[in-house]
Amino acid sequence: MKAEKLFLLINEIDDRLISDAERTDYSPVEIEYVSRRSPIKEIIAFAACAAVLIIGVFTVVKLRIGGIDTPSDSGSRLEYSCSDDMSDSSETSENIPVIDEEFPDVTQIKLPAGSFEEKLRYIMLRAATVEALESGIAEADTDGLVSEVSVTKKTDKTEYFKTGEPVTEGAIKDDMFVTVTLVDGVRFRYHVGYVFESSEQSVYDFGREFNEQLEKLAREAETLGGFKAAVAEYDEYKWTDEIHLYQNRDDFEKGIELTDDNTVLEKGMCFYIILQSGNVKAVFEI
Amino acid sequence: MDDNAIVRLFWERSETALSELSKKYGGYFISVAERILYNHEDAKECINDAYLKTWNAIPPARPNVLKAFVGKIVKCVAVSMLRANTAAKRGGSEIALIYDELEECISDTRSVENEFENKQIIEKINEFLWRCSELHRRAFVLRYWHCESVSAIAERLDVPENKVSVSLYRTRRRLKEYLAKEGFEL
Structure with a gap:
């Protein structure tokens, strides 16, 4: 039985892991990814330029300008609409509007196809109203993984992630924040029209890639x-x-x-x- | 008595070593064996076999973490007994649930047979777990090494049961991805 084999492999893990698990001093700490990006004005200006270019060309499959990935089906959130069918299989993780010229490797998250997280992102990117967002997530969240959904207005132009006044109904507009927090503390945030991020995935991928580079530098x-x-x-x-x-x-x-x-x-x-x-x-x- | 003193007794071939070991960790070993075998009498038999194997293993071994060292032996013996114990396999035991959950980490393409490869996989599992956050790491080890129930883990870590379940689900999925990335498919 393969499960038994894996169970026996896990049985041989590092003794320190076994002792560590039984410690009594655990205090839950939420990992929060803190972005250190440039002023928002530059990004907004860049996004506007990209949108104009894309609309002018009309048909874009994959446009890469100065390290920016633009979605194959559209370059602007204006072309998205809230669909009744949230499980369109034609949409993949490659088709998200990530506009982040400074940290493409850090913030462009890669979610497994067919995962709950990918479905969540699909809904968050397309919801045109707060009501559509909430009902879409409620329908998808059959396992009770979501603990909080919020939409907020951006208030402070100097702080990219600072959130402001809650929006409880009506249209979700550019420059608002759509935030979904799961029960295990992982947070997905969509800065409408600009960047979609996951606190968990970005930190995880970042750490792994950065660690590998540090090891390489140490060897050299x-x-x-x-x-x-x-x-x-x-x-x-x-x-x-x-x-x-x-x-x-x-x-x-x-x-x-x-x-x-x-x-x-x-x-x-x-x-x-x-x-x-x-x-x-x-x-x-x- | 501290662990070093008990190990020293084993090295001196003093039978007091077994009684001291039992006094300090006997309750824990029994509970681990019971979670696997789902039967108190079988668990006691398992512990006796495990103590004999420990007696034969120390020396030459000089374990740094005695509880983990003997715990591994206890679990190996319990799994061997489980193979012949159809009652436990029928369900109800924690191990039946654990096996079901671990199936998610396994592809259906091949089986692991090679001893050298097994050691490499164990190393990769160690690496993976040390990279996990504290909650994910401890929940995983408590579930799949200590064989604790989800509710017991939630109580120990002072988090909701649902959070433990989600954590385990994520860690299993990531472990499978990590091992695949490293070239291992179980």
């Missing part, structure tokens, strides 16, 4: 100072908060740190790097 660097310089050059958006180096994992666990930038990096040394204000942590050995 000769000294701690050299590694820090390489990270500084790569990390142009300043995601990295702290870099710590240890002689080995034992020292890491004991907190015995190597701090001299002239320290020559050797095989077996252990890096502990804190990213995104502690939301992502990378631990790896050279």
Whole structure:
């Protein structure tokens, strides 16, 4: 029986994981993805340009301008309408209007086809009114995964994600925020007409990709100072908060740190790097 | 008595080692075995077999985490007994539910037979779990290693049962994706 085999494989996991699970000091912490993007004006201007271009061309399958992915079926939310049939299989995760020239890899989430999350995104992107949004989500959420749905007006032009006055009925317009929170704290947010994001997926994908790059830089660097310089050059958006180096994992666990930038990096040394204000942590050995 | 002292007794071949082990963790081992076998008498028999195997394993082994070391033996013995125990398989036991849930992590294309590959998969599972958030990681291990019920996990972590169920669902799905990405399909 394959399930039994997997059960026996899981039986052999790291002893530390087994002990860790039984700790008594758990306190739920919600991971919140905090975007550090440029002022909204630039994005709005860029979005407007893209919309004009797309409307002028009339038919666009996949337009890429300066790193911007534009949907194959449309380039503007104006062309979306709230459909009674929310399960149109022709729509895939490739067809979402993501406009994010600064962090395409970070914010362009990839959701598995046919998943509840993908259906959720489909509804959020197309709902023209608050009523349509709520009824669409209520119909799709057969397992009770959604804990909160909200639509809010954007009030502060300098803070991209700051939400304002709730909108409880009527049309959902550009520049509003549609936010859906699941019972496990994962949050999906659509800045209407601009960006769709998931707190969970963006942090997860970001951490994985960034971690791989850090490991690569660590293998290439000769000294701690050299590694820090390489990270500084790569990390142009300043995601990295702290870099710590240890002689080995034992020292890491004991907190015995190597701090001299002239320290020559050797095989077996252990890096502990804190990213995104502690939301992502990378631990790896050279 | 602390774990190091108990391990030392095993190394000295002192039979007090087994009584001290039982005194400290016996209740826990019985509850794990019961969740798998769904029968108290079978669980007691399982523990006796597991203690014998532990006695034979230490030395040469010198476990860092004694509870986990013996717990793994207990579960292996319990799974062996389960194969012959049709009553537990008929349902009602926690393990029947756990097997059903774990089926979601498995593709129907092949089976895992290779010992070396098994070790690699275990490493990947470790990696994956350490990358998970604390809630996802602990809920997964409590469910699929400690065999705790969803309600017990929710109580332990002080979160709603629904949240635990969603967490387990997500983690199973991600584990399958992660293993597939790493080139392993169970």
